Each structure stands twice: as C-alpha cells, then as structure tokens.
Amino acid sequence: DQQVKQNSPSLSVQEGRISILNCDYTNSMFDYFLWYKKYPAEGPTFLISISSIKDKNEDGRFTVFLNKSAKHLSLHIVPSQPGDSAVYFCAASSNFGNEKLTFGTGTRLTIIP
C-alpha cells in the first residue's frame, strides 16, 4: 500500500521556467512533509519541509505548498536551472504511531537548456 505517491515518474522543463513536482498521500495522520533531491550515485539531500500547520513554505527558489483537504503537496522551483536536474522524492511522517519517513517513488526532473 503506497501511502505517498508521486504519479509522474519524469518531468522535463525548459531552463528559466517553473518546475512543479506533485505528491499525494493517503494517511491523514501525516503531519510533516519533506522534499529530497538525489543525484545519481549520491545520497538524497534535504531540500525543504513543511509542517501541517502551514500551507506554504519558501526557501529561495523552492516553495512547497500543502493542501491538507486534498492530501496533496507540491514543490515549485522558480526559475529552473540545469543543476536542478535530479530525482526528487517527497516524504511524510507522523508523530502518532508511525515515527518514520515514508517516501514516494520519485520524479526525475530534467531541465532543458
């Protein structure tokens, strides 16, 4: 049972445009969400997180939006740069009985110069 879903395995975006990566979850107990970025042959690196008490969190070019009623979060990257080409994973956790991160399957983002 995939509790965190990233339905787009891949996404291509022109350099300078906005990249939007989406993530859906099914467990209503999740209350903390994170995005990780992974280059080939490297471990994932933390990008940005959001608590369920917020609906938006911004850090430079990266903004995460959370829609709790839809159980949906998205990562916006503006403007997209070639170095953003990587696999992006969303992850979720809960303080109630599931104290671990549950990851999505990842979306491969390719920025076209």
Added chain:
Amino acid sequence: DVKVTQSSRYLVKRTGEKVFLECVQDMDHENMFWYRQDPGLGLRLIYFSYDVKMKEKGDIPEGYSVSREKKERFSLILESASTNQTSMYLCASSFDRVYYEQYFGPGTRLTVT
C-alpha cells in the same frame, strides 16, 4: 556539516555470503536508518534505531539484521545474500524522530551474483 559515511560505494558479493554494510555519522544523532532504493519503488525502510543497542523493524526487514553497539555506528547485515538483495543501500541519521530531516550517506551499490 553533518557527515554520514558508508564503508563501501560499490560491493560485489556471491549468493550465500554474509555481507556487512557499515555506516558512521559524526553529529551525535540519536536516530539512524537503513533504506534500500530500487527503480520505481523509491526508498524503503529496512531497519532503524533510536538508541544504542536498540533496533526496530522497518517496512522490509526480511533477510536483514542490524547492529548498533556505538551511537555513531549502525551496521546492516545480510546473513545470506541473495540476488534479490541487489540494490542501492542508503544509511541516514537524524537529530529527532519526526520533525527533523534525515541526513543521508552516499550509498552502497551492492550486487549479489
């Protein structure tokens, strides 16, 4: 900066061999995790530990065991390696259980022949 190191980047083992994957973190984190990453499946949690000598099963613990004798070191053991354990293995650590990001090592690409 948090540093998580893994003993090998690439490893080739034969079916039936006992395999040890070592992970060391230098930030005095309480929590350590072992994941495997497979194409189309994202990151799946194998085992985690919230304290020395303590371990808890993740989502896919079958065929694996772990050891945490010291706070900074968390070992993953494949008692009898099988070809379906060919994968990328990622170690992570975190300061807190839920509301803190996990920091990942570079990964070990294990091939079992």
